[in-house]
Amino acid sequence: MRFLLHGLLLSALLLGVAGCETGGEDDDRLRVVATTNIIGDLVRTIGGDDISLASLMGPGIDPHLYRASEGDAHRMSRADIVFYNGHHLEGRMTDLFEQMGQRGVRTEALAEVIPDGLLISSPDYPGHRDPHVWLDVSLWQIVAEHVRDVLVAMDPDNAEGFRARTAALLDEMAELDSYLHERASAVPDPRRVLLTSHDAFKYFGKAYGFDVRGLQGISTATEAGTADVQRMAEFIVERQIPVLFAESSVPERGIEAVRRAAQAKGFNATLGGTLYGDALGDRGTPEGTYIGMMRHNIDTIVEGLLRDPN
Incomplete structure (x- = not known):
């Protein structure tokens, strides 16, 4: 009954907004929506002024817990x-994507275009894949090429611009x-351990040589308990790790609890700054772009891990 009611409410929401009018009716550009601001940054870079883009999630927003308005x-x-x-990053929006497809809106799951052999399995959800593919630049390049191809197919009149901007972006990447x-490579092997608020950095660790441990699982919907801390x-304490890292889209209290627990065991680790895992920083700042x-x-991680643990 709960699932039936959820489906009915979702359908009512869509029907209720379908007839609403907004500004920009004279804009004949391709209308594009991106869920996270990480995806929005990629699509904006490739699409440029040839598309009309809306990103749903801003800085500091956790996509695992996000509910569509x-x-x-x-x-x-x-x-x-x-x-x-x-790959279930936007887990609470899955039904909405399906509804959009049924209504004729094209939907593209970008992480799912990456070959399965390059993906990391999720230890929390057997049979599923870790969705945080953008933290390996080589995988995000695959996604960039797919976005280019989709935009070219949908708007061939602007294909030259899409291709040129993608080529420039791939060089930057x-x-x-x-x-x-x-x-x-500046961090000695014994210190190449990255401890974060949740397990978002496995692709980063695999690509750039870090042993990654997250307090919470791949999804922040999985709560960390006292035993995890x-x-x-x-x-x-065992590995003498000098620094832990908070994440911009996850409350700091969990990783701070770990720091205090290590301190109670006689080792003073510090918080080494904030990493951006599931969301970019504010627009207009360096961290506001991919x-x-x-x-x-990488700068925050390397500087933190090279600190003197004493």
């Missing part, structure tokens, strides 16, 4: 295409990937 449903219902991550590898604290976010993350 009536305004979000309205934007999606009027879009030509909705780009979302998939190649430079970024080299920078990440170079910076990571104590287990991570024991690991910190390139800037990734540079911020």
